[in-house]
């Protein structure tokens with residue numbers, strides 16, 4: 193028996209193969225099982241197209257045996273096997289794929305799920321084995337052959353006997369070293385786990401020591417009509433997508449220029465690490481039922497990062513290790529479709545089952561709002577109709593559409609007020625005018641809210657306006673200020689501003705206040721609430737909203753202020769400080785010197 197060397201290129205390729213193509217050694221089993229499955233597909237095809245060949249359905253299975261003592265792992269199939277020439281061709285030359293040629297000569301595209309295409313997968317066995325033996329027989333040959341190799345130094349082929357067509361591959365597993373515990377590949381549980389992980393949906397039974405391990409027909413390849421909600425929910429928990437019951441599942445089968453199936457879930461509860469850096473979004477990606485990627489992040493936009501599930505497509509162009517895709521054109525196409533689908537399904541849920549939608553929103557609404565705000569708002573239109581906010585009309589949650597539909601006819605803007613809670617906002621002086629007018633407003637109580645609303649800018653051509661902003665657009669309903677009053681107070685207001693130095697941009701008479709003596713409002717992009725949020729972040733220490741102190745000229749406080757301005761400057765400064773302090777307190781803003789403020793209040797008493 194002579195030993196043949198691998199071709200020079202093959203040798204280098206084999207070395208590369210063993211050391212660098214794959215990240216995970218465990219995938220060798222996926223590759224060998226995929227080959228066995230391919231071989232049986234080919235046999236099946238032959239049996240269907242050739243009357244001479246009998247068809248025994250029960251033969252179509254893959255057996256895996258572990259022999260710990262001899263450190264061997266054996267994969268047995270009843271597929272098409274290989275003739276001597278085929279052995280030379282396929283296993284003597286790396287990067288020669290018999291499966292690819294089979295598909296080409298038989299012009300197979302649909303119906304058969306042949307996986308192999310690069311002609312390298314087989315050699316991944318050398319990542320875990322010192323020696324690989326292939327015993328194989330083709331239905332076209334009387335003789336069987338044994339191919340044997342210990343890796344880079346070459347291989348031998350000899351004649352032997354085997355009863356039935358098919359292939360048996362025996363790996364002699366390496367001894368443990370510092371990096372890897374190869375013994376694991378001789379453990380029943382570990383092998384079962386690898387089969388489940390990568391090859392669960394191979395269409396033939398995979399038996400480990402006589403027991404079938406794989407589920408074979410993946411649920412997503414079944415017809416929707418055959419499946420119940422319970423089936424879907426079981427799959428969700430089997431896959432460990434979550435411990436909850438999903439709020440909704442989405443099962444689609446797209447048969448266009450790029451074919452794929454997707455099974456997606458919207459969880460009910462938020463994973464504990466959802467809003468942390470540790471949370472990884474992504475969907476499982478299968479190619480013909482074989483797992484390619486556990487978390488393909490590119491399949492989901494960030495605002496739908498809560499979605500769990502998988503995509504299976506036969507039209508992906510994989511790279512050689514099957515760890516990446518060669519072109520992401522297909523993936524982009526699928527991602528775009530999926531994203532539309534998720535959006536539409538969420539809208540359906542919103543319209544058909546408000547209670548369930550609100551439960552979903554409670555868990556993941558914040559992520560949608562982040563989605564509006566991030567990337568300069570590129571996704572805002574996609575998301576805006578999925579948003580809910582509590583509003584002042586009945587304290588329940590409304591969509592923006594519902595808000596706009598319920599606006600009184602003479603109301604021009606969508607109003608909102610930001611604060612810690614609806615109760616606190618209701619007590620704030622800024623909302624008085626809108627309440628009096630009967631205009632509803634949104635309560636923005638989460639940190640991201642006002643940033644998201646600002647990013648939206650408008651909804652159905654209606655502008656958003658903050659009730660704490662300088663220009664509420666409520667002018668027509670605001671009190672008309674007496675011209676004389678404005679003139680006579682001008683000096684005093686200027687003196688207040690000067691006394692408060694750079695703490696406020698301006699001091700003005702208020703048109704909006706009804707019962708309260710003072711309030712702070714903001715001018716420009718950044719609101720006072722936003723300032724508070726940004727200041728709580730590590731890099732936001734120096735941001736400041738442009739604040740304006742408004743004084744209610746109808747309040748008795750105004751008269752005292754005026755009097756002090758005319759008669760007692762020291763008192764006037766005291767009053768000014770106290771009013772400013774009050775306005776800060778109402779806004780929940782920190783006071784620079786609380787002791788000083790308390791002293792001033794005592795002095796007054």
Ligand SMILES: Nc1ncnc2c1ncn2[C@@H]1O[C@H](COP(=O)(O)OP(=O)(O)OP(=O)(O)O)[C@@H](O)[C@H]1O
Nearest residue numbers: 227231282289290291308309310311312313314359
């Ligand atoms: N169990 C088997 N039965 C019959 N033929 C096989 C078997 N295993 C491998 N072969 C043949 O050897 C060829 C090379 O296998 P290999 O796993 O290296 O590549 P592949 O499956 O064609 O492609 P890929 O690298 O994409 O997996 C296969 O195309 C097939 O013709």
